[in-house]
Every structure is written in C-alpha cells, then in structure tokens.
Amino acid sequence: MIKLYWHPISGHAHRAHMLLSMLGLDFELIEVDLPAGEHQQAEFLALNPFGQIPVLVDGETIIADSNAILIYLAGVYDDNQSWLPEGPRDRAHVEQFLSLAAHRLAGSIAKLRAANLFNRTIDNEPLALEAYKLLAQLNGYLIERTWLVGAKPTIADLALYSYLKLAPEAGISLADSPDLQRWLTQVEALPGFVPMQVSNVGLNKNRS
Numbered sequence: 616m617i618k619l620y621w622h623p624i625s626g627h628a629h630r631a632h633m634l635l636s637m638l639g640l641d642f643e644l645i646e647v648d649l650p651a652g653e654h655q656q657a658e659f660l661a662l663n664p665f666g667q668i669p670v671l672v673d674g675e676t677i678i679a680d681s682n683a684i685l686i687y688l689a690g691v692y693d694d695n696q697s698w699l700p701e702g703p704r705d706r707a708h709v710e711q712f713l714s715l716a717a718h719r720l721a722g723s724i725a726k727l728r729a730a731n732l733f734n735r736t737i738d739n740e741p742l743a744l745e746a747y748k749l750l751a752q753l754n755g756y757l758i759e760r761t762w763l764v765g766a767k768p769t770i771a772d773l774a775l776y777s778y779l780k781l782a783p784e785a786g787i788s789l790a791d792s793p794d795l796q797r798w799l800t801q802v803e804a805l806p807g808f809v810p811m812q813v814s815n816v817g818l819n820k821n822r823s
C-alpha cells in the first residue's frame with residue numbers, strides 16, 4: 616500500500632493527502648514526529664536526505680517534495696490525465712503555479728503561519744506585504760476563471776489550496792479576495808476532498 620509520511624499541520628503534506636484521496640487510492644498516513652526531530656533521524660533521512668515531509672513511498676519508489684508527489688501520483692494513477700494535462704502549454708501553466716506555490720506562497724503565508732504556530736520572531740511586515748500582493752494577483756487571475764489552468768481542476772489548484780486556505784492562521788485576511796474564496800470553496804467541493812486541521816493562531820486566535 617502507498618505510504619505518505621506526513622504531519623497534520625503541514626500544508627505541504629496536505630496537498631499530497633488531498634490527491635491520494637481524490638484519486639481514490641488506498642494509502643496509509645504515517646505521522647512523523649517533527650517536534651521530536653524524527654525527520655532528522657537516520658531512518659527518515661534514508662527516505663529523504665533533505666529531512667522534510669511529505670515523503671511518498673509506493674513500492675520501490677520514493678518521492679520527496681509535495682509538488683513532486685503531485686506530479687508522480689497524477690502521472691501514474693490518473694487514467695484520464697486530467698490532474699496533470701498532457702499538452703505542453705497546459706503542462707507549462709501547471710508548472711508555473713507549482714513554482715508559485717514553492718516560492719512566493721511558501722515564502723510568505725507559509726512562513727508567517729509557521730512563525731505563529733511555533734512562536735518564532737520574524738520580520739512580519741515584508742512577508743505580509745508579499746502575501747497581500749500575491750492574494751490580490753491571484754484573486755484578479757481567478758475573476759474570469761473557474762480553475763487555475765484550463766477548464767478542470769489540476770494539481771496546480773491542489774498545490775496552492777492548502778496554504779491559501781491557511782492564510783488566516785498566518786494573520787492574513789482573505790476578506791478582500793472574493794474570487795479566491797469562491798475557488799477555495801470549489802476545491803472543497805471536489806469528490807475525495809480532505810480538510811486541513813485548523814489551528815488556533817493568527818486571525819483564528821480565540822475564535823470560538
């Protein structure tokens with residue numbers, strides 16, 4: 616059975632979890648004890664020498680990195696090739712959003728959220744500016760689009776979903792991004808969707 620090395624508060628792991636579920640695959644979630652440093656121990660480093668979750672193990676195949684896992688699962692298990700379209704233009708557009716998730720989104724909202732979760736002191740202001748700029752750009756992009764690439768959901772949508780949904784935990788409001796919120800709701804309505812664990816930090820703090 617496919618194994619996903621994972622942690623419930625990781626947005627990177629969440630995107631891989633979503634696709635496993637949406638593809639209807641049999642899989643096992645294996646929680647890696649990040650606070651105890653399990654990801655730095657030899658057994659885990661044998662799976663991913665870079666010491667990060669998520670890692671997917673499918674028989675003899677080991678894939679680390681959330682976006683790489685999305686590409687692998689879509690390539691091997693999606694008979695319709697709709698999660699990762701075949702044509703060079705659509706595929707390039709998907710790659711554009713995977714890069715955006717790995718750089719601008721991970722470098723702004725994901726960092727601000729991690730600082731809130733782990734009480735880290737960081738220079739919030741430039742990251743928050745970047746986060747709001749990114750939200751405004753994505754909201755504008757989505758005004759006339761249903762999905763990020765083409766007419767159907769792709770792994771681009773999953774790669775961006777988790778940390779955009781978690782923006783409030785980063786202290787970043789989605790109130791001025793109505794089309795982005797509509798798109799988040801569409802992802803949540805997809806068959807097999809699994810929700811992300813909610814944490815009581817950022818704008819969620821002290822909300823009942």
Ligand SMILES: N[C@@H](CCC(=O)N[C@@H](CS)C(=O)NCC(=O)O)C(=O)O
Pocket residue numbers: 624625626627628649654666667668669679680681682717
């Ligand atoms: N580029 C990686 C980033 C993964 C990542 O940042 N994982 C975090 C959890 S969300 C992690 O394992 N952190 C532990 C560490 O870096 O020591 C991916 O997309 O999978």
